Amino acid sequence: MLFRGQNILGYKHYADDVVDAFCRKSVENGIDIIRIFDALNDVRNLEQAIKSTKKYGGQVEAALSYTISPIHDEAYFVKLAKELEQMGADAICIKDMANLLLPMDAYSLVKALKETVSVPIHLHTHNTTGTGDMVLLMAAYAGVDIVDTALSPLANGTSQPATESLVATLKGTARDTGLDLDKMSDAAAHFRGVAQRLQDAGILNPKVLRVDTNTLRYQVPGGMLSNLISQLKEAGKEDKYYDVLAEIPRVRKDFGYPPLVTPTTQIVGTQAVMNVIMGERYKVFPKESKAVLRGEYGRVPGEVNEAVRAKAGIAPDEVITCRPADLLEPELPKYTEEFKDIARSEEDVLSLALFPQVAPKFLERRDHGAAEDGNNAPAPQTAVDPDAVRSFTVQCADEVMRGL
Numbered sequence: 001m002l003f004r005g006q007n008i009l010g011y012k013h014y015a016d017d018v019v020d021a022f023c024r025k026s027v028e029n030g031i032d033i034i035r036i037f038d039a040l041n042d043v044r045n046l047e048q049a050i051k052s053t054k055k056y057g058g059q060v061e062a063a064l065s066y067t068i069s070p071i072h073d074e075a076y077f078v079k080l081a082k083e084l085e086q087m088g089a090d091a092i093c094i095k096d097m098a099n100l101l102l103p104m105d106a107y108s109l110v111k112a113l114k115e116t117v118s119v120p121i122h123l124h125t126h127n128t129t130g131t132g133d134m135v136l137l138m139a140a141y142a143g144v145d146i147v148d149t150a151l152s153p154l155a156n157g158t159s160q161p162a163t164e165s166l167v168a169t170l171k172g173t174a175r176d177t178g179l180d181l182d183k184m185s186d187a188a189a190h191f192r193g194v195a196q197r198l199q200d201a202g203i204l205n206p207k208v209l210r211v212d213t214n215t216l217r218y219q220v221p222g223g224m225l226s227n228l229i230s231q232l233k234e235a236g237k238e239d240k241y242y243d244v245l246a247e248i249p250r251v252r253k254d255f256g257y258p259p260l261v262t263p264t265t266q267i268v269g270t271q272a273v274m275n276v277i278m279g280e281r282y283k284v285f286p287k288e289s290k291a292v293l294r295g296e297y298g299r300v301p302g303e304v305n306e307a308v309r310a311k312a313g314i315a316p317d318e319v320i321t322c323r324p325a326d327l328l329e330p331e332l333p334k335y336t337e338e339f340k341d342i343a344r345s346e347e348d349v350l351s352l353a354l355f356p357q358v359a360p361k362f363l364e365r366r367d368h369g370a371a372e373d374g375n376n377a378p379a380p381q382t383a384v385d386p387d388a389v390r391s392f393t394v395q396c397a398d399e400v401m402r403g404l
Contacts, residue, residue, distance in 0.1 A: 001031050004262070005038045005045040006298075006325050010354045011263050013296070013324050015331040016048045022350055023052035029347070035093055035124075037063035039264045042298035043083055044323040050088050061122060062089035066096040067259035068219055069252075071302045074105075078112050085117045091145075092117060096125040096135075097261045098221040103134040110142035120145035125160070128221070130211035132161035133169075140166075140175045151188050153195040157209035158221075164188065218245045224265045228273060237277045247272040247281075254308045255292055256300030267292055285312045295320035342367075 006013045008022050026034065034053045038045040046062060053060045062084035064077050081092045092113065094101065101109070106123070113121050123139045123146070125132050136147045148160050155162035167179045198204035214225065228245075232238050251272045258264040267288045275281045291297060293309045299321075306316075320327070335353045336343070342363050343349045351359040 001026060001033075002035045002037070003049070005036050005049050007039075007045075007263070008354060013045075013328065014353070015328040016325055017330040017332045018335070018350070018353060019048045019325075020052040020055075021332055021346060022354075023049060023058065024056045025347055025350060027053070027056040027058040031058060033059045033061055033091075035061040035063055035095075037065050037093075037095055037261070038298065039065060039261050040258055040298045040300055041065050041080055043080070043087065045298045045325070046084070047087065047323070048325065050084075054088050054090075059090045060088060061091040061093045062087070063093040063095040063124075065259040065261050066094055066101055067098075067257075067261075068100050069257040069302070071257050072259070074109055074112055076301075077109060078116050081113050081117050085119055089119060091120040091122055093122040093124055095261070096123070097259075098215055098219065099126040099128040099132055099135075100215070100219055101125055101135055102131055103138040106135045107138040107142040110139045110144045114143045122146040122148075124148045126158055127156040127161045127211065128158050129213055129216045131216075132156070133165055136161055136166055137169060140170060151184065151191050153188055153191040154204075155209070157207075157211065159209060218248065219260065220245065220248060220269070221260060221265055224260065224269050227266070228269055231270070231273045232277070235273075235277050240276045243276045244269075244272050247275050251275065253302075254305035255289075256304045257302040258292065258300050263288070264292065264297070282308055282311050290314065294318060296324055298324055 003009055003022075006019060008014055008019060014022075023034065034049070036046055036049045036053070041064065050060050050062060064080055064084075066072075066077070077094075084092060094109065094113075106125075110121055110123065121144050123136065123144050125135050125148070127133065136149070139147060147166070149155065149163040149166055150160040152162040152164050163179075164181060164184050167177050167181055167184065170176050171181075195204060199206055212225070215221065218225075220228075229238070229241065232240055232244065248268060251268050252258065252260070255264075255268060255271075258268065260268060267286070270286055271282075271289045274284045274286065278284055285293075290312050292300065293304060293312050294314050309316075309319075331353070332349070335349050339349055339352045342360060343352060348359075348363060351362070
C-alpha cells in the first residue's frame, strides 16, 4: 500500500500514536509492503511511519518524491536515498508522479543510487508524457530492481506503461523478465472487457489513457491540469488557463520549490488560480497556502519568499522549525472516545479519523444492513455488505477528489 507518512491518507498531520496504530492494523490485516512518501521530502515526516512499519513486521519502501527544480538535482535524491536507508528503509522507491523523469536521467539516477545504497531500487512512473516505456527501459539497463507497469487495456496516459511491451522488449536480454506473453495476452483479453465496461459506465475517461506532453512543458501532473480547468470554469475565467500555467512555477518558487504531489499539487495550483482570477498576486491566501508557508506540512526544500510569507500575515517567529508532529498530543484516545457510539473496532476508529465525512455513512449502512437481516448482534468484521464497501470506496474517492 501507499500512504503519505504523517498525513497517512488524510490532508493533515496526525499524531504519532495514530500513525503507529494505522501501521499496526495495516500489517495485522495483511499488508506486507508499505510505500511511504512525503510531499516535501521532509524525512522527519517519515520517521514514525518507518519505525512503526518495521516494529510490526512490515517492509518499508521509502519513496523519493521526484521533481525538477534548481534544487532537485541528482545529488539531492542520492543524498535523500542514503538518509532513508539509514532510517531503516528496506527499499527505495523513485516516485515519479508526473512522468517528469526522462530516459537518460533515469539511467543516471538509478545507476547513482545503485552505487550508493545497498537496498533494492523500485521505479514508479507513469506514461503521461509518452516517455514511460523509454524511462523503464533505461532504468532496467541501469540496474533497477523493480518497475511498475499495467496490463495494456488499462495502461499508458496517467496510468503506468504497458506490461506486455516491456516484457517483449527485454525478452532474450540480460534483463529478461521470464514472464509469459501468452498468459498475459489472455489476461489482457479479460481486462479489455473490464476497461470497456468502465468506460461505458463513465467511470474511466479514455482521455486519461492518452499522452499529454504539456506535462513536460509545465511540469504539472495531468490530474492537476484537469482540476485547474474545472476551477477556472467555475469562476468563468477559462480564458486565463495559460496565465495560470505560467503562474504555477512562480508560486512554486515563492513557496520553496515543493514537489507537485498531493497535497502540495492542489495547494500550489489553487494559489496560482487565486492569483490570476483576483487580478493581484497573493491578494487571497487559502488556509492551506498559509499552512505551507508556516511550516505546518514540514520543511520545504528551498527558501520561501519572505515577502510572500509576510503578506500572508506570518511573522518569522511563527514559522514551525521542528518536526510538525512533535507539536501534536496523542490523538487516538480522543478519537476512540469521540466515536465510541458508532465504532466497533480500532479499524472503525481509524476510518472515522481519516474520513470523517464518509466513514459514518459507511458504518451506518453496515449496521443498518445487519439490523434488516434480523440480527441484533454486531455483525462480524468479515461480514460487510459488498455494496456498502463499494459505496464507501466511491465516497472516499469523491472526498479525496474534492480535496484535489
